Amino acid sequence: MTARLFAVIIGLSTVPIVVADLLQAPSDAPQPATGSPTPTAKPVATAAPRPPVVLTDEARRIHAAALLFDGHNDLPGEIRSKGDSSFDKLDISKPQPQLQTDIPRLKQGGLGAQFWSAYVPSSTIKTGGATRYGLEQIDLVHRMVRRYPDAFELALTADDIVRIRASGKIASLIGVEGGHAIENSLGVLRTFHDLGVRYITLTHSDTLDWADSATDEARHGGLTEFGEQVVLEMNRRGMLVDISHVSADTMRDVLRVTRSPVIASHSSAYALAEHPRNVPDDILREIKPNGGVIMVNFYSGFVDAQSAIISREAQIRSRELRATEKDEAAVDEAMKKWFDDHPRPRGTVHTVVDHIDHIVKVAGIDHVGIGSDFDGVDLLPEQLEDVSCFPYITQELLNRGYSEPDIHKILGANALRALRQAESVARDWKN
Template sequence: MASAPPAALTTARDLLRHHPLVDGHNDLAWRIREGSGLDLRRVDLAAPVVGTHTDLPRLRRGGVGAQFWSVYVPGALQGEAALATTLEQVDLVHRMIGRHPDDLELALSADDVEGAFARGRIASLLGAEGGHSIAGSLGVLRMLHRLGVRYLTLTHNVNVPWADSATDVPATGGLSAFGEEVVREMNRLGMLVDLSHVADSTARDALRVTEAPVVFSHSGARAVCDHPRNVPDDLLRGLAANGGVCMVTFVSDFVSPGCRAWALGLRAEVERRGLDPRDAAVRAAVAGEHLADHPRPRATLAQVADHVEHVRRVAGVDHVGLGGDYDGAEDLPEGLEDVSCYPALIAELLDRGWRRDECARLVGGNVLRVLREAEALARSASARRGPSTARIEDLDRA
């Protein structure tokens, strides 16, 4: 794969020294939990961490100025189990920040991001991935906000009782009445509504209900790669009208049509054997055999740039950002293997004719604007109405 000229890479690195790169999604916290439990003494982020895409040296080399750390828990966890595990992940991220005060700083607002960046630290925000984390309670949603969570992805890979996922069988037809109330309460709090992972119907309902700009924290363009996790053009146009941002992800199956076709072939083989394609261990076992006759293609950095450019063409340069999904993806494009690689992507875009100010909006300016607009809307919304006491059993009673 051809790389961008050295001059473009030099410009990209200089740009990231002056403008914070705000990445929309990183799953390091769950990767730590899987490998080291909740004991942070077992992992030293200040040194290279084998088996991850992320550590402090690579974040520094990548010019990352701010990171939304995902406090993801699996959708198989429901109710109290989902809530308890989410709180453990929130605590893990807070402790991770506390262990590295010279490098990481908790950020609760756009101003906090810029202040931390000015002090030479990586601003650390929290994002909850999936509405199952609130266990059907707006009180829990408010408490997560108080603990620093600044976006909620409405679903993960499976439906929640009040919203449909992009990768599950439709059940609600979008947002239920309670789901609409979740969006309104998020607006009142200033918590970003994240539409990555949701069904198109859910996204359309959210765009209809929300008063604040929304984000897709880690999604691509469906016109470039036909995957349900990517955003179709009509929703990109709706996102532009809303003022929101699509943060382009690096997940190979979402980036490359060839990788998507390979993944569908693997799924078909798993199903042919009468096994469950949703089981990661099953997929991995079958993939080992499948690879012998079906080599897995590699996505490329240039294909990620194609997604960025498509979002720009359809939604506009003010509505595109970056959300790598490092440590949450099984396969990453050539040239974007870990968090040190962001300058190479910016250099590719500069080489394609992007101006420096346009790249500054892409890397962080756009999402910081969205954060500020959500914060301003929350101030006015809170003055108009108090906390919602709606309950799912009242609004969504059959």
């Protein structure tokens, strides 16, 4: 697993530890204070295995008719790390088994619109260059769209998404993952918008000067005054505020301040898998009046209850190690060994749809979507191994009695509506 994947899954820290310590039995060290719910490491009952989902012609028809709008795919980061940011070295028009995403499988999966992640490592907070890194990843998405014009077209508005989807191409949007990329500058935020960015994930793994992260020590109790300015500036520009990765207190502050619907581009339900990256029920209840959308993450560590417990422990251990160990290869090797000794259940497509079910029950059918996190995670549920597998979600929703209109909402109509509402708020602001 790459250092990028470890950073996404388990975060960074400030407590000393040595590699040898990491390879020992699980620690009783407490989780960092985050302003998020305190996990309870209770035993997880093992449910009877559920049978594989079998695709039917009816599900295929419903899936093909829907707009499938995925909130988060980390392919640009993988192109950078595995292909030196070169589509000559990593040509996604051809099958790429080392990835979870390529154009042939995108077509099989029926993607209509995709937020491509311009991920910026939290390490750039200390090393510098966060804005440059973000600009390079934004540029990479633009180059990808130009390189494969028969597959992709850049979308800047909800109307663009509808038009591009109707043409048979994948509407390609840009989301910046990590608010540290603006380097505390509203001018940089505005520049990102001008370059096509339509959401910013307020934090990544580390707490910022202006917002608390879900996986770091809380310093502000949510947003600072500048953090509130960031949210309002995004509202003013018609950008979606992404509350994935932030602490629960930051989520609450965002919902208090924002004038537009928010999204969680790749998060699941905390009530089913107690990981701080997931969204607690009190926030889900507030999403409904806000008009926002929780886009369910497929990562096993965020959807399977037992995997969430293991992933929380891994988060603590990785953060402790990275505080003193500067050799990324040593960190990777230590964590690989730790995960080998602590295998995580993968879950199945059923597990992911359980999270959709829960969010529907708490927030409502209009407030849930899909945020796969493909090519950003190392462990995925059975029947959701790559981007070709999206139809299994549709089939399982159909199996559970969801109507065709409601399935369309979950697959993408809800996210499209939220973006359209954010655009409307921005227009009214200017008037």
